[in-house]
Amino acid sequence: MQNKEKKVVEYVKSFIREVPDFPKKGILFYDITPVLGDPKGFSMLIKHFKERYVNKKITKVVGIESRGFIFGGALADSLSAGFVPVRKRGKLPYKTVQKEYSLEYGTDVLEMHEDAITKDDRIILCDDLIATGGTAQAVAELIEQQGGKIIECAFVIELNFLKGRNKLLPREVHSILQY
Ligand code: AMP
Helix, strand or coil, rough: CHHHHHHHHHHCCCCCEEEEECCCCEEEEEHHCCCCCCCHHHHHHHHHHHHHHHHCCEEEHHHCCCHHHHHHHHHHHHCEEEEEEEEEEECCCCEEEEEEEEEECCCEEEECCCCCCCCCEEEEEEEEEECCCCHHHHHHHHHHHHCCCEEEEEEEEEHHHCHHHHHHHHCCCCEEEEE
């Protein structure tokens, strides 16, 4: 890891709040809101992603509801790219394409507007955190189904022990902080 990257990791990690038993017993929740509230921390994260993707001709950043909207929106602006929200079922107003994905108990559905992505799009898929990888995998499939090319899947946090990135193979995956 380069010195500059180490500094980002050290600084930002000090702002990640670990909350035990949220939203339910046994889950250690990585709360990113203290980073968002720190102007230097938030800006460091967006700059890190921007430097990584600025020369990759990215046309759209796809953010996953809801924390993926925060990082994805800022990143899209910094790359002068468009932003595409992927939302839980029933939230988007126009015609959608959908993907069902597995949760710990049962399944849920993610949606994207049917005209949000075209076959010429070069895309960064963005979320705050990758755990099991099920959510990002569903979104990746949705994007590719619409003909978009995923250049990389970008996360602020990766929970290594859950091996979520394996679900995204052979796509490129990048995270800033690992636990
Ligand atoms: P997964 O599909 O298991 O990779 O879960 C990823 C989604 O759930 C992301 O949108 C995360 O924001 C959220 N998530 C899962 N586990 C955690 C956790 N331990 N702390 C914070 N967010 C989490």
